[in-house]
Amino acid sequence: MALVEYAREGAVGRLTLNRPEAGNAVDPEFIADLAKAIEAACADPGRAILIDARGANFSLGGDVRHLAASGNGVADVLRDMAARFHEAQLKLCELPLPIVSAVQGNAIGGGFGLALSADFILCADTARFSTGYSRLGLSADAGVSYFLTRALGARRATALLISSRFLSAQEARSIGVVDEVVPEADLQGKAVAFADQLASGPTAAYAAIKRLTEAARTSGLADHLDREATEIVALASGDQVPCAIDAIATRKQPVFQG
Numbered sequence: 001m002a003l004v005e006y007a008r009e010g011a012v013g014r015l016t017l018n019r020p021e022a023g024n025a026v027d028p029e030f031i032a033d034l035a036k037a038i039e040a041a042c043a044d045p046g047r048a049i050l051i052d053a054r055g056a057n058f059s060l061g062g063d064v065r066h067l068a069a070s071g072n073g074v075a076d077v078l079r080d081m082a083a084r085f086h087e088a089q090l091k092l093c094e095l096p097l098p099i100v101s102a103v104q105g106n107a108i109g110g111g112f113g114l115a116l117s118a119d120f121i122l123c124a125d126t127a128r129f130s131t132g133y134s135r136l137g138l139s140a141d142a143g144v145s146y147f148l149t150r151a152l153g154a155r156r157a158t159a160l161l162i163s164s165r166f167l168s169a170q171e172a173r174s175i176g177v178v179d180e181v182v183p184e185a186d187l188q189g190k191a192v193a194f195a196d197q198l199a200s201g202p203t204a205a206y207a208a209i210k211r212l213t214e215a216a217r218t219s220g221l222a223d224h225l226d227r228e229a230t231e232i233v234a235l236a237s238g239d240q241v242p243c244a245i246d247a248i249a250t251r252k253q254p255v256f257q258g
Contacts, residue, residue, distance in 0.1 A: 003033040
C-alpha cells in the first residue's frame with residue numbers, strides 16, 4: 001500500500017497522504033511514494049489538483065522516531081530526505097494548474113510545507129499549523145520559510161519559525177495563511193467541490209496568473225507590464241476567450257475546455 005496515493009477523479013487529480021497510523025509523518029519511504037504520486041500527477045494531472053490526507057492529521061512532519069534512530073548520522077539522513085522531498089515538491093509546485101490543500105488536524109514542519117505548496121488552503125475549524133523545526137534545533141525545510149515569507153513578510157515569518165508556536169485555524173485564516181475555514185465534517189465535501197469548480201474554470205488563465213505572480217517577485221514594473229501584455233494577448237489569441245466574452249455579453253455562463 002502506497003503511503004501517498006494519486007488518482008484522477010473526473011477533471012481533478014487527487015493526491016492523498018496515506019500513513020494515518022503515523023500521523024502521515026514523513027520518512028524516506030513516504031518521500032519515495034510522494035515522488036511517485038507526483039510523477040503520476042504530472043503524467044495525468046487533469047485540470048486541478050487536490051491534496052488531502054487520511055486520518056486525524058494532515059501531517060505531523062518529519063518522523064521523529066526515524067530521525068532518532070539515525071543517532072549522530074541525522075545530518076546525512078536529513079540531507080537525503082530534504083533533497084528527495086524538494087525534488088518532488090518542485091515538480092508539484094511547477095504544475096500549471098490550480099492546487100488545493102485540504103487540512104485537518106495538525107500540519108507541522110514538512111507537512112505544513114506541503115500544504116503551503118498549494119494555491120489555496122482549506123482547513124477544518126479544528127486544524128492547527130506549526131513550523132515545528134526550532135523545537136528540534138533546526139531552521140526550516142520543505143519551503144516553509146519561503147512560503148511564509150511570501151505570505152506574511154519576513155518579520156512575521158521569522159517570528160513563527162523561531163517560536164514554532166501553533167496557529168489555530170482561525171488565526172491562520174486571519175493572517176492570510178489559510179483561505180477558508182470550514183466545519184471538520186464538511187472539509188472533504190467543500191474541498192472536492194472547490195477543486196471541481198476550479199477544474200471547470202479557465203485553467204490556461206490560471207496557469208498564466210501563476211507565472212505572473214511568481215515573476216512579480218523579481219520583476220521591475222516595466223518588465224512585468226510587458227509580461228502581462230504577452231500573457232493576456234496569448235490567451236486572447238485562442239478560441240476560448242472570444243467564446244467567454246460572447247457568453248458574458250449574452251448573460252450566459254462561459255464554458256472552458258482543454
